[in-house]
Amino acid sequence: MQVLFNCPGCEQTRLAAIDSQTETIGCPECRWSRPIPPGAIQAGAPQACLVCGCGDLWRQKDFPQKLGLAIVALGGILSTIAFSLYMPLTSLGVLLAFALADLLLFTFMKDVLVCYSCHARYRNAELRDDHPRFNLETAERYRQEAARLENSRHAAGSPP
Ligand SMILES: [Zn+2]
Numbered sequence: 001m002q003v004l005f006n007c008p009g010c011e012q013t014r015l016a017a018i019d020s021q022t023e024t025i026g027c028p029e030c031r032w033s034r035p036i037p038p039g040a041i042q043a044g045a046p047q048a049c050l051v052c053g054c055g056d057l058w059r060q061k062d063f064p065q066k067l068g069l070a071i072v073a074l075g076g077i078l079s080t081i082a083f084s085l086y087m088p089l090t091s092l093g094v095l096l097a098f099a100l101a102d103l104l105l106f107t108f109m110k111d112v113l114v115c116y117s118c119h120a121r122y123r124n125a126e127l128r129d130d131h132p133r134f135n136l137e138t139a140e141r142y143r144q145e146a147a148r149l150e151n152s153r154h155a156a157g158s159p160p
């Protein structure tokens with residue numbers, strides 16, 4: 001399993017390889033580390049976020065949204081070119097082909113787990129089919145919690 005996370009110590013994106021034998025997750029640069037409690041990873045999937053301890057993780061396709069948009073945009077451009085060259089069928093074909101490519105890519109992409117609190121991403125975890133997907137209410141709860149923390153930090157006058 002791979003964990004892509006934003007290091008709480010130096011705020012850089014780090015990648016860590018984790019298996020059921022791994023005892024700590026940490027940052028090679030700033031020496032931030034956090035022990036992984038026994039039983040935190042069960043049947044190949046984290047029961048809670050290994051970076052921040054948050055118990056809510058959602059599953060989603062490991063599909064970079066930018067790539068999806070780029071494919072659609074490229075299809076649109078090529079299709080427009082074909083249309084301007086008086087090839088309406090080619091134009092339509094190009095559009096359909098790119099939409100299909102997008103769909104196929106999305107279908108065969110593996111799922112990842114994402115932490116609601118720190119947005120760490122867990123790749124290659126063994127996921128149950130019924131693992132909860134993204135829930136806006138839960139996300140909103142975490143977002144407000146983070147905003148409250150941020151506010152109280154500012155109120156206390158400590159540097160951000
Ligand atoms: Zn770090």
Ligand SMILES: [Zn+2]
Pocket residue numbers: 049050051052053054115116117118119120
């Ligand atoms: Zn987390």
